[in-house]
Amino acid sequence: MTNATNNIQPDLLKDQVAIVTGAARGIGKAIAADFSACGANVMATDVLDDELTKTANELGDAVTAKRLDVTQEDDWKKVVTETVEQHGRIDILVNNAGVLLFDTVESMPLEQFRMMFDINVTGCFMGMQAVIPVMKKAKYGAIVNFSSTAAILPNNATGVYAASKYALRGLTRSAALELGPHGIRVNSIHPGGVNTPMTNPENLPDDEVNQRYLFVPQQRGCDPAEIAASVRFLASSQGSYCNGTELVVDGGMTAGLYFPNLPGHPDFNG
Numbered sequence: 001m002t003n004a005t006n007n008i009q010p011d012l013l014k015d016q017v018a019i020v021t022g023a024a025r026g027i028g029k030a031i032a033a034d035f036s037a038c039g040a041n042v043m044a045t046d047v048l049d050d051e052l053t054k055t056a057n058e059l060g061d062a063v064t065a066k067r068l069d070v071t072q073e074d075d076w077k078k079v080v081t082e083t084v085e086q087h088g089r090i091d092i093l094v095n096n097a098g099v100l101l102f103d104t105v106e107s108m109p110l111e112q113f114r115m116m117f118d119i120n121v122t123g124c125f126m127g128m129q130a131v132i133p134v135m136k137k138a139k140y141g142a143i144v145n146f147s148s149t150a151a152i153l154p155n156n157a158t159g160v161y162a163a164s165k166y167a168l169r170g171l172t173r174s175a176a177l178e179l180g181p182h183g184i185r186v187n188s189i190h191p192g193g194v195n196t197p198m199t200n201p202e203n204l205p206d207d208e209v210n211q212r213y214l215f216v217p218q219q220r221g222c223d224p225a226e227i228a229a230s231v232r233f234l235a236s237s238q239g240s241y242c243n244g245t246e247l248v249v250d251g252g253m254t255a256g257l258y259f260p261n262l263p264g265h266p267d268f269n270g
């Protein structure tokens with residue numbers, strides 16, 4: 001990707017403790033790297049055991065690998081208990097783990113619908129339920145839920161994914177209303193096209209990936225570090241007055257539509 005920037009601030013999250021789900025790779029890994037570089041202790045969690053261990057080793061001592069299947073309530077209890085035992089607090093939860101399966105609404109098998117909702121929605125719900133008592137006790141916390149531009153401007157072949165990400169908007173806004181008085185902020189982030197194994201499983205080079213995003217005003221895909229920087233904003237004191245905020249980070253993808261025959265279109269030449 002080009003123009004990626006994350007402007008690390010070494011003390012921004014000093015002494016804070018964060019749980020990040022789906023942190024073995026992709027955006028979750030970028031968040032673990034960003035948060036730890038900003039001074040946080042990060043519980044990096046995932047179901048991809050080997051990849052997670054590799055990621056934690058790569059990112060250094062501030063990042064601890066923990067197995068957590070977000071669909072399993074017992075896993076949540078275990079990770080929350082162990083985090084409090086080890087660090088005495090949980091300041092940040094990033095519900096990043098998610099899955100995307102492509103199919104039309106007509107053809108999507110019911111078990112795939114259920115699987116996507118189980119991970120994308122129920123997993124996030126259980127994560128919030130697991131940390132809320134700890135955060136309430138501390139009268140402090142920041143939760144960032146991963147929605148998508150699919151929940152702002154849906155496209156074909158992602159109807160069920162979009163539905164799951166729309167569900168997170170409701171969950172996030174209601175939780176923001178309920179938890180704001182307890183010092184806990186709950187926000188959602190809505191990335192556009194980010195270059196990760198989810199969208200680029202073939203690991204194509206940046207130039208080829210960017211070709212897919214020429215309809216985006218910024219004319220390229222997003223680097224995971226750019227999403228991590230926005231999550232850091234929502235999760236840190238920089239976003240201290242953001243609650244129930246839906247932060248769209250999409251290079252302008254959902255800003256509107258281009259008309260090819262009118263000035264201002266990237267290919268318009270008069």
Ligand SMILES: NC(=O)c1ccc[n+]([C@@H]2O[C@H](COP(=O)([O-])OP(=O)(O)OC[C@H]3O[C@@H](n4cnc5c(N)ncnc54)[C@H](O)[C@@H]3O)[C@@H](O)[C@H]2O)c1
Pocket residue numbers: 021022023024025026027028045046047048068069070071095096097098099100119123146147148149190191192193194195196197198199
């Ligand atoms: N990549 C994009 O363009 C994009 C755009 C909008 C939103 N998002 C969202 O961002 C988040 C991260 O996506 P990514 O692109 O890094 O994807 P990714 O596939 O690279 O990473 C997702 C991670 O979630 C983990 N995961 C899956 N099921 C899990 C489970 N049951 N328990 C725990 N972990 C599980 C995977 O093992 C993987 O490590 C997702 O919620 C995704 O929907 C991504």
